[in-house]
Amino acid sequence: MAPKGPAAPAWPRDRREDPGSLERLIRRGTAIIQRPDTHWVFRLRLRRMLFSAVLLAPASHGGLGLDRAGALGLRPDRMSELRQGIGIAEDPSACPACATWSWLDVIGTNSGWSHGSVRALGHRRDE
Structure with a gap:
């Protein structure tokens, strides 16, 4: 939900x-x-934190400007609708869209994985 205030x-x-x-x-x-x-x-937690920052940051910063309830209630279909509003930076290490997809890659691929598989995914650094 977009903020009303x-x-x-x-x-x-x-x-x-x-x-x-x-x-x-x-x-x-x-x-x-x-x-x-x-x-x-810690690498996985940082990815999640950066994703959360993109959800909460103002649109003028490259974020979505959601309130807490909107971020907590975000579902895949709504994320698909909002994704074009996420900022893109020339530097991938500072890019809101890159940080978003880094986390979505984690949650999209680890469903039903073993602890060892999730751990291997956590060891991976972004390219």
């Missing part, structure tokens, strides 16, 4: 006027994901 109500108030805040967050998270010494569970 202020734009991106779940995005930190002090970051709403900073249009580069989402890309900086994604860049920092991606750098940690790409490090070979990052634990696989």
Whole structure:
């Protein structure tokens, strides 16, 4: 659900006027994901966090500007409708769309997998 009140109500108030805040967050998270010494569970959690940031960030930052209820209630069909609104950056390490697809790749492929398979997926770094 799109917010009815202020734009991106779940995005930190002090970051709403900073249009580069989402890309900086994604860049920092991606750098940690790409490090070979990052634990696989932490790598998966970072991917999920960056996806959540894209859902909550204002559209002017490349996000979807959803409120918390909208983000929590998001279903695949609604995500398909919203995906064209996700920002694209020239630098893949700071790209909201890339961060989104990185997480969707994880949740789309791990359904019904064994712990070992999910762990192997978590060890994978983005290309």
